[in-house]
Amino acid sequence: MIERRPFEQLGGADHGWLKAKHHFSFAGYNDSKRMGWGALRVWNDDTIASQTGFPPHPHANMEIITYVREGAISHRDSLGNEGRTVAGDVQVMSAGSGITHSEYNLESEATRIFQIWIIPDEQGRPPSWGTKPFPVDNRSDRFVVLASGIKGDVGALPLRTDARVLGATLKAGQTVHYTLDKQRYAYLVPAKGAVEINGIRIDARDGAAIRDETALEVKALEDAELVLVDSNP
Template sequence: MIERRPFDRLGGADHGWLKAKHHFSFAGYHDASRMGWGALRVWNDDTIAPQTGFPPHPHADMEIITYVREGAISHQDSLGNAGRTEAGDVQVMSAGTGITHSEYNRENVTTRIFQIWIIPDENGKPPSWGARPFPKGDRSGRFVALASGFKEDTEALPLRTNARVLGATLKAGESVAYALERGRYAYLVPATGKVDVNGVKLDARDGAAIRDEATLHITAIEDAELVLVDTAP
Protein backbone atom coordinates (compact mmCIF):
# COMPACT_ATOMS: atom_id res chain seq x y z
CA MET A 1 0.00 0.00 0.00
CA ILE A 2 1.34 3.38 -1.05
CA GLU A 3 -0.80 6.43 -0.39
CA ARG A 4 0.39 9.56 -2.19
CA ARG A 5 -0.17 12.77 -0.25
CA PRO A 6 0.21 15.68 -2.68
CA PHE A 7 2.09 18.69 -1.37
CA ASP A 8 -0.63 21.14 -2.39
CA ARG A 9 -3.21 19.25 -0.31
CA LEU A 10 -1.22 19.18 2.92
CA GLY A 11 -2.32 21.16 5.95
CA GLY A 12 -0.33 24.23 6.82
CA ALA A 13 -0.03 27.79 8.02
CA ASP A 14 1.48 31.07 6.83
CA HIS A 15 2.92 33.17 9.65
CA GLY A 16 4.73 35.57 7.36
CA TRP A 17 8.24 34.72 8.52
CA LEU A 18 7.32 31.00 8.51
CA LYS A 19 5.47 29.14 5.79
CA ALA A 20 4.71 25.61 7.01
CA LYS A 21 3.18 22.53 5.44
CA HIS A 22 2.15 19.64 7.71
CA HIS A 23 2.05 16.02 6.54
CA PHE A 24 0.33 15.13 9.83
CA SER A 25 -1.88 16.97 12.32
CA PHE A 26 0.11 19.74 13.96
CA ALA A 27 -0.65 23.00 15.81
CA GLY A 28 -3.78 24.53 14.24
CA TYR A 29 -4.10 21.84 11.57
CA HIS A 30 -6.07 18.76 12.64
CA ASP A 31 -7.03 15.74 10.57
CA ALA A 32 -8.15 12.73 12.60
CA SER A 33 -6.98 10.41 9.80
CA ARG A 34 -3.46 11.88 9.87
CA MET A 35 -2.29 11.69 13.47
CA GLY A 36 0.91 9.85 12.57
CA TRP A 37 2.29 6.87 10.68
CA GLY A 38 3.57 4.17 12.99
CA ALA A 39 5.79 5.92 15.53
CA LEU A 40 6.24 8.86 13.14
CA ARG A 41 4.20 11.71 14.61
CA VAL A 42 5.22 14.90 12.75
CA TRP A 43 6.69 15.79 9.36
CA ASN A 44 6.73 19.54 8.80
CA ASP A 45 8.00 21.22 5.64
CA ASP A 46 9.10 24.65 6.87
CA THR A 47 10.27 27.69 4.91
CA ILE A 48 11.93 30.24 7.25
CA ALA A 49 12.63 33.82 6.19
CA PRO A 50 16.15 35.29 6.68
CA GLN A 51 17.00 36.54 10.17
CA THR A 52 13.91 34.97 11.76
CA GLY A 53 13.13 31.75 13.56
CA PHE A 54 11.62 29.90 16.49
CA PRO A 55 12.27 31.60 19.87
CA PRO A 56 13.02 29.45 22.95
CA HIS A 57 10.31 26.88 23.64
CA PRO A 58 10.15 23.54 25.51
CA HIS A 59 9.75 19.91 24.45
CA ALA A 60 9.69 16.59 26.29
CA ASP A 61 9.73 12.91 25.34
CA MET A 62 10.09 13.24 21.58
CA GLU A 63 12.86 12.50 19.06
CA ILE A 64 13.10 15.63 16.88
CA ILE A 65 15.10 15.40 13.66
CA THR A 66 15.85 18.46 11.54
CA TYR A 67 16.92 17.88 7.93
CA VAL A 68 18.17 21.10 6.35
CA ARG A 69 17.28 21.36 2.66
CA GLU A 70 18.45 24.90 1.90
CA GLY A 71 20.26 27.55 3.92
CA ALA A 72 21.18 26.77 7.52
CA ILE A 73 19.60 26.59 10.97
CA SER A 74 21.27 27.78 14.19
CA HIS A 75 20.41 25.87 17.35
CA GLN A 76 20.77 26.81 21.01
CA ASP A 77 19.35 24.97 24.02
CA SER A 78 19.09 24.85 27.80
CA LEU A 79 21.88 22.23 28.00
CA GLY A 80 24.36 24.78 26.64
CA ASN A 81 24.52 23.25 23.18
CA ALA A 82 24.86 25.55 20.19
CA GLY A 83 25.47 24.78 16.54
CA ARG A 84 24.78 25.67 12.92
CA THR A 85 23.48 22.94 10.62
CA GLU A 86 23.82 23.53 6.88
CA ALA A 87 21.94 22.27 3.84
CA GLY A 88 22.09 18.48 3.49
CA ASP A 89 23.09 18.00 7.12
CA VAL A 90 21.05 16.78 10.09
CA GLN A 91 20.54 17.52 13.75
CA VAL A 92 18.78 15.37 16.35
CA MET A 93 17.34 16.54 19.65
CA SER A 94 16.17 13.89 22.09
CA ALA A 95 13.86 15.95 24.29
CA GLY A 96 13.71 13.35 27.06
CA THR A 97 12.72 14.72 30.47
CA GLY A 98 12.62 18.23 29.03
CA ILE A 99 14.66 20.72 27.04
CA THR A 100 14.17 24.31 25.91
CA HIS A 101 15.62 25.31 22.55
CA SER A 102 15.58 27.96 19.83
CA GLU A 103 16.06 27.48 16.09
CA TYR A 104 16.91 30.56 14.02
CA ASN A 105 17.74 31.25 10.41
CA ARG A 106 20.69 33.60 10.95
CA GLU A 107 21.43 33.62 7.21
CA ASN A 108 20.69 36.27 4.61
CA VAL A 109 18.86 33.70 2.50
CA THR A 110 15.72 31.63 3.02
CA THR A 111 16.16 28.38 4.95
CA ARG A 112 14.06 25.31 4.19
CA ILE A 113 13.89 22.33 6.53
CA PHE A 114 12.05 19.11 7.16
CA GLN A 115 11.32 18.72 10.86
CA ILE A 116 10.47 15.14 11.77
CA TRP A 117 9.20 13.95 15.16
CA ILE A 118 9.26 10.29 16.16
CA ILE A 119 7.84 8.92 19.41
CA PRO A 120 10.62 7.44 21.61
CA ASP A 121 10.54 3.85 22.85
CA GLU A 122 10.92 5.04 26.46
CA ASN A 123 10.08 8.27 28.22
CA GLY A 124 12.02 10.01 30.97
CA LYS A 125 15.54 9.76 29.53
CA PRO A 126 18.02 12.66 29.86
CA PRO A 127 17.76 15.18 27.00
CA SER A 128 20.52 15.45 24.40
CA TRP A 129 21.40 17.14 21.11
CA GLY A 130 23.79 16.41 18.25
CA ALA A 131 24.45 17.34 14.63
CA ARG A 132 26.49 15.84 11.82
CA PRO A 133 27.36 16.63 8.19
CA PHE A 134 26.19 14.15 5.56
CA PRO A 135 27.75 15.03 2.18
CA LYS A 136 25.23 14.46 -0.59
CA GLY A 137 27.89 12.76 -2.70
CA ASP A 138 28.08 9.95 -0.15
CA ARG A 139 24.37 9.27 -0.70
CA SER A 140 24.53 9.16 -4.49
CA GLY A 141 22.55 6.17 -5.74
CA ARG A 142 22.00 4.67 -2.31
CA PHE A 143 20.23 5.19 1.00
CA VAL A 144 22.40 6.26 3.94
CA ALA A 145 21.16 6.21 7.55
CA LEU A 146 21.20 9.79 8.83
CA ALA A 147 19.65 9.11 12.24
CA SER A 148 18.93 5.70 13.68
CA GLY A 149 17.92 3.71 16.73
CA PHE A 150 19.87 0.69 15.44
CA LYS A 151 23.39 0.06 16.76
CA GLU A 152 24.61 -1.21 13.39
CA ASP A 153 24.12 2.27 11.89
CA THR A 154 27.36 3.49 13.41
CA GLU A 155 27.69 6.63 11.27
CA ALA A 156 24.15 7.85 11.94
CA LEU A 157 23.07 10.25 14.65
CA PRO A 158 21.54 8.20 17.50
CA LEU A 159 17.79 7.95 18.07
CA ARG A 160 15.98 6.52 21.07
CA THR A 161 13.36 4.81 18.96
CA ASN A 162 13.00 1.77 16.69
CA ALA A 163 13.34 3.83 13.53
CA ARG A 164 15.70 5.10 10.87
CA VAL A 165 15.81 8.36 8.95
CA LEU A 166 17.58 7.81 5.63
CA GLY A 167 18.68 9.99 2.74
CA ALA A 168 19.56 9.32 -0.89
CA THR A 169 20.24 11.28 -4.07
CA LEU A 170 19.38 9.94 -7.52
CA LYS A 171 20.15 11.22 -10.97
CA ALA A 172 17.38 11.11 -13.58
CA GLY A 173 16.85 7.51 -14.67
CA GLU A 174 18.74 6.09 -11.69
CA SER A 175 17.06 3.60 -9.33
CA VAL A 176 17.48 2.41 -5.76
CA ALA A 177 15.75 -0.38 -3.82
CA TYR A 178 14.92 -0.44 -0.13
CA ALA A 179 13.72 -3.56 1.73
CA LEU A 180 10.94 -2.88 4.23
CA GLU A 181 10.57 -5.55 6.90
CA ARG A 182 7.17 -7.08 7.48
CA GLY A 183 4.94 -4.98 9.71
CA ARG A 184 6.98 -1.79 9.44
CA TYR A 185 5.84 1.58 8.20
CA ALA A 186 7.69 3.91 5.83
CA TYR A 187 7.15 7.52 4.86
CA LEU A 188 8.99 8.94 1.84
CA VAL A 189 9.30 12.56 0.69
CA PRO A 190 11.35 13.79 -2.29
CA ALA A 191 12.94 17.03 -1.08
CA THR A 192 13.56 17.79 -4.74
CA GLY A 193 12.74 16.05 -8.01
CA LYS A 194 10.13 13.58 -9.21
CA VAL A 195 10.26 9.83 -8.57
CA ASP A 196 8.33 6.63 -9.20
CA VAL A 197 7.83 4.35 -6.19
CA ASN A 198 6.49 0.92 -7.12
CA GLY A 199 4.44 2.54 -9.87
CA VAL A 200 3.26 5.53 -7.82
CA LYS A 201 4.58 8.88 -9.05
CA LEU A 202 5.61 11.53 -6.52
CA ASP A 203 6.37 15.17 -7.20
CA ALA A 204 8.81 17.19 -5.11
CA ARG A 205 7.63 17.53 -1.49
CA ASP A 206 4.75 15.06 -1.89
CA GLY A 207 4.51 12.45 0.85
CA ALA A 208 4.07 8.70 0.43
CA ALA A 209 2.68 6.68 3.35
CA ILE A 210 3.83 3.09 2.79
CA ARG A 211 3.17 -0.29 4.40
CA ASP A 212 2.86 -3.92 3.30
CA GLU A 213 5.44 -3.43 0.54
CA ALA A 214 8.35 -5.86 0.86
CA THR A 215 10.66 -3.76 -1.32
CA LEU A 216 10.51 -0.16 -2.45
CA HIS A 217 11.77 0.27 -6.00
CA ILE A 218 12.40 3.97 -6.49
CA THR A 219 13.32 5.44 -9.88
CA ALA A 220 14.13 9.11 -10.42
CA ILE A 221 12.10 10.74 -13.19
CA GLU A 222 14.37 13.76 -12.72
CA ASP A 223 17.30 14.42 -10.40
CA ALA A 224 15.97 13.84 -6.88
CA GLU A 225 16.91 14.14 -3.21
CA LEU A 226 15.00 11.70 -0.99
CA VAL A 227 14.27 11.46 2.72
CA LEU A 228 12.77 8.23 4.07
CA VAL A 229 11.59 7.26 7.57
CA ASP A 230 11.36 3.54 8.40
CA THR A 231 9.61 3.00 11.72
CA ALA A 232 7.88 0.46 13.92
CA PRO A 233 4.06 0.47 13.98
Protein backbone atom coordinates in the same frame (compact mmCIF):
# COMPACT_ATOMS: atom_id res chain seq x y z
CA MET B 1 0.07 -0.07 -0.07
CA ILE B 2 1.60 3.22 -1.19
CA GLU B 3 -0.58 6.29 -0.71
CA ARG B 4 0.47 9.53 -2.40
CA ARG B 5 -0.19 12.64 -0.31
CA PRO B 6 0.11 15.62 -2.67
CA PHE B 7 1.97 18.65 -1.35
CA GLU B 8 -0.80 21.04 -2.37
CA GLN B 9 -3.32 19.08 -0.26
CA LEU B 10 -1.28 19.16 2.96
CA GLY B 11 -2.38 21.21 5.93
CA GLY B 12 -0.37 24.28 6.76
CA ALA B 13 -0.02 27.82 7.98
CA ASP B 14 1.54 31.09 6.83
CA HIS B 15 2.90 33.15 9.72
CA GLY B 16 4.79 35.56 7.48
CA TRP B 17 8.23 34.69 8.82
CA LEU B 18 7.32 30.98 8.68
CA LYS B 19 5.54 29.18 5.85
CA ALA B 20 4.72 25.62 6.95
CA LYS B 21 3.14 22.55 5.42
CA HIS B 22 2.15 19.66 7.70
CA HIS B 23 2.06 16.05 6.52
CA PHE B 24 0.33 15.14 9.81
CA SER B 25 -1.88 16.96 12.30
CA PHE B 26 0.11 19.74 13.96
CA ALA B 27 -0.68 22.98 15.79
CA GLY B 28 -3.81 24.48 14.19
CA TYR B 29 -4.10 21.75 11.56
CA ASN B 30 -6.12 18.76 12.76
CA ASP B 31 -7.04 15.74 10.67
CA SER B 32 -8.10 12.65 12.61
CA LYS B 33 -6.96 10.44 9.70
CA ARG B 34 -3.46 11.90 9.76
CA MET B 35 -2.26 11.70 13.34
CA GLY B 36 0.98 9.94 12.45
CA TRP B 37 2.40 6.95 10.59
CA GLY B 38 3.71 4.22 12.84
CA ALA B 39 6.00 5.91 15.38
CA LEU B 40 6.36 8.90 13.04
CA ARG B 41 4.28 11.72 14.52
CA VAL B 42 5.25 14.95 12.71
CA TRP B 43 6.71 15.84 9.31
CA ASN B 44 6.72 19.58 8.74
CA ASP B 45 7.97 21.27 5.57
CA ASP B 46 9.12 24.69 6.85
CA THR B 47 10.41 27.78 5.06
CA ILE B 48 11.94 30.24 7.55
CA ALA B 49 12.61 33.83 6.49
CA SER B 50 16.08 35.36 6.94
CA GLN B 51 16.93 36.63 10.43
CA THR B 52 13.86 34.98 12.00
CA GLY B 53 13.11 31.68 13.70
CA PHE B 54 11.66 29.81 16.63
CA PRO B 55 12.34 31.56 19.97
CA PRO B 56 13.11 29.45 23.07
CA HIS B 57 10.39 26.90 23.79
CA PRO B 58 10.21 23.56 25.62
CA HIS B 59 9.80 19.94 24.49
CA ALA B 60 9.72 16.59 26.28
CA ASN B 61 9.66 12.92 25.29
CA MET B 62 10.10 13.28 21.54
CA GLU B 63 12.87 12.56 19.03
CA ILE B 64 13.14 15.70 16.88
CA ILE B 65 15.12 15.46 13.65
CA THR B 66 15.89 18.52 11.52
CA TYR B 67 16.91 17.90 7.90
CA VAL B 68 18.19 21.11 6.30
CA ARG B 69 17.24 21.36 2.62
CA GLU B 70 18.48 24.89 1.89
CA GLY B 71 20.32 27.47 3.96
CA ALA B 72 21.23 26.73 7.58
CA ILE B 73 19.65 26.56 11.03
CA SER B 74 21.34 27.80 14.22
CA HIS B 75 20.51 25.92 17.43
CA ARG B 76 20.83 26.86 21.10
CA ASP B 77 19.43 24.94 24.08
CA SER B 78 19.17 24.82 27.86
CA LEU B 79 21.97 22.23 28.05
CA GLY B 80 24.42 24.82 26.70
CA ASN B 81 24.62 23.30 23.23
CA GLU B 82 25.07 25.63 20.25
CA GLY B 83 25.48 24.69 16.62
CA ARG B 84 24.81 25.57 12.99
CA THR B 85 23.50 22.85 10.66
CA VAL B 86 23.80 23.54 6.93
CA ALA B 87 21.99 22.25 3.84
CA GLY B 88 22.19 18.47 3.47
CA ASP B 89 23.13 17.93 7.09
CA VAL B 90 21.06 16.74 10.05
CA GLN B 91 20.55 17.52 13.73
CA VAL B 92 18.81 15.37 16.32
CA MET B 93 17.38 16.54 19.64
CA SER B 94 16.20 13.88 22.07
CA ALA B 95 13.90 15.93 24.27
CA GLY B 96 13.70 13.27 26.99
CA SER B 97 12.74 14.59 30.42
CA GLY B 98 12.65 18.14 29.08
CA ILE B 99 14.70 20.68 27.13
CA THR B 100 14.24 24.28 25.99
CA HIS B 101 15.69 25.28 22.64
CA SER B 102 15.65 27.93 19.91
CA GLU B 103 16.14 27.50 16.16
CA TYR B 104 16.98 30.57 14.07
CA ASN B 105 17.78 31.29 10.45
CA LEU B 106 20.68 33.73 10.78
CA GLU B 107 21.46 33.51 7.06
CA SER B 108 20.89 36.19 4.42
CA GLU B 109 18.29 34.09 2.57
CA ALA B 110 15.40 31.79 3.49
CA THR B 111 16.15 28.44 5.11
CA ARG B 112 14.10 25.37 4.21
CA ILE B 113 13.91 22.35 6.49
CA PHE B 114 12.06 19.13 7.12
CA GLN B 115 11.25 18.83 10.81
CA ILE B 116 10.50 15.23 11.74
CA TRP B 117 9.24 14.02 15.13
CA ILE B 118 9.32 10.34 16.13
CA ILE B 119 7.87 8.94 19.34
CA PRO B 120 10.63 7.49 21.60
CA ASP B 121 10.58 3.96 22.98
CA GLU B 122 11.18 5.23 26.53
CA GLN B 123 10.18 8.43 28.31
CA GLY B 124 11.97 10.54 30.87
CA ARG B 125 15.59 9.95 29.83
CA PRO B 126 18.11 12.84 30.01
CA PRO B 127 17.83 15.15 27.00
CA SER B 128 20.57 15.40 24.37
CA TRP B 129 21.43 17.12 21.08
CA GLY B 130 23.82 16.47 18.22
CA THR B 131 24.52 17.45 14.63
CA LYS B 132 26.52 15.82 11.87
CA PRO B 133 27.47 16.53 8.24
CA PHE B 134 26.17 14.15 5.59
CA PRO B 135 27.62 15.32 2.24
CA VAL B 136 25.05 14.93 -0.51
CA ASP B 137 27.66 13.40 -2.82
CA ASN B 138 28.13 10.51 -0.37
CA ARG B 139 24.45 9.56 -0.85
CA SER B 140 24.60 9.30 -4.63
CA ASP B 141 22.58 6.34 -5.93
CA ARG B 142 22.10 4.81 -2.47
CA PHE B 143 20.29 5.23 0.82
CA VAL B 144 22.49 6.37 3.70
CA VAL B 145 21.28 6.16 7.30
CA LEU B 146 21.30 9.66 8.79
CA ALA B 147 19.77 8.98 12.21
CA SER B 148 18.82 5.68 13.82
CA GLY B 149 17.92 3.81 16.95
CA ILE B 150 18.42 0.44 15.24
CA LYS B 151 21.41 -1.68 16.23
CA GLY B 152 24.05 -1.93 13.53
CA ASP B 153 23.37 1.42 11.85
CA VAL B 154 26.95 2.65 12.13
CA GLY B 155 27.72 6.33 11.58
CA ALA B 156 24.19 7.62 12.10
CA LEU B 157 23.12 10.18 14.66
CA PRO B 158 21.53 8.28 17.57
CA LEU B 159 17.78 8.03 18.10
CA ARG B 160 15.97 6.56 21.11
CA THR B 161 13.38 4.75 19.04
CA ASP B 162 13.08 1.72 16.77
CA ALA B 163 13.31 3.83 13.64
CA ARG B 164 15.77 5.19 11.12
CA VAL B 165 15.94 8.27 8.89
CA LEU B 166 17.66 7.79 5.54
CA GLY B 167 18.70 10.03 2.66
CA ALA B 168 19.56 9.40 -0.99
CA THR B 169 20.29 11.43 -4.12
CA LEU B 170 19.52 10.16 -7.61
CA LYS B 171 20.21 11.40 -11.11
CA ALA B 172 17.33 11.21 -13.56
CA GLY B 173 16.88 7.59 -14.66
CA GLN B 174 18.70 6.07 -11.67
CA THR B 175 17.00 3.53 -9.40
CA VAL B 176 17.58 2.71 -5.74
CA HIS B 177 16.10 -0.18 -3.75
CA TYR B 178 15.11 -0.51 -0.11
CA THR B 179 14.00 -3.63 1.76
CA LEU B 180 11.26 -3.10 4.32
CA ASP B 181 9.88 -5.49 6.91
CA LYS B 182 6.20 -6.03 6.11
CA GLN B 183 5.15 -5.07 9.65
CA ARG B 184 6.90 -1.68 9.53
CA TYR B 185 5.80 1.70 8.27
CA ALA B 186 7.72 3.90 5.84
CA TYR B 187 7.19 7.51 4.80
CA LEU B 188 9.16 9.00 1.90
CA VAL B 189 9.32 12.62 0.75
CA PRO B 190 11.41 13.90 -2.19
CA ALA B 191 13.04 17.13 -1.05
CA LYS B 192 13.68 17.75 -4.74
CA GLY B 193 12.62 16.05 -7.97
CA ALA B 194 9.96 13.55 -8.96
CA VAL B 195 10.26 9.78 -8.51
CA GLU B 196 8.28 6.59 -8.98
CA ILE B 197 7.96 4.24 -6.01
CA ASN B 198 6.95 0.79 -7.23
CA GLY B 199 5.45 2.53 -10.25
CA ILE B 200 3.57 5.26 -8.33
CA ARG B 201 4.61 8.83 -9.12
CA ILE B 202 5.58 11.04 -6.18
CA ASP B 203 6.45 14.66 -6.96
CA ALA B 204 8.76 16.97 -5.03
CA ARG B 205 7.55 17.54 -1.45
CA ASP B 206 4.67 15.06 -1.81
CA GLY B 207 4.46 12.40 0.88
CA ALA B 208 4.36 8.66 0.22
CA ALA B 209 2.80 6.67 3.08
CA ILE B 210 3.94 3.04 2.75
CA ARG B 211 2.95 -0.14 4.57
CA ASP B 212 2.49 -3.87 3.80
CA GLU B 213 5.38 -3.60 1.33
CA THR B 214 8.62 -5.57 1.55
CA ALA B 215 10.59 -4.12 -1.39
CA LEU B 216 10.71 -0.53 -2.61
CA GLU B 217 12.03 0.38 -6.03
CA VAL B 218 12.52 4.13 -6.32
CA LYS B 219 13.21 5.44 -9.82
CA ALA B 220 14.14 9.08 -10.39
CA LEU B 221 12.11 10.77 -13.12
CA GLU B 222 14.38 13.80 -12.67
CA ASP B 223 17.31 14.61 -10.42
CA ALA B 224 16.02 13.90 -6.92
CA GLU B 225 16.92 14.20 -3.22
CA LEU B 226 15.03 11.77 -0.97
CA VAL B 227 14.31 11.48 2.74
CA LEU B 228 12.82 8.24 4.10
CA VAL B 229 11.65 7.28 7.60
CA ASP B 230 11.35 3.57 8.45
CA SER B 231 9.63 3.06 11.80
CA ASN B 232 7.97 0.46 13.98
CA PRO B 233 4.13 0.30 14.00
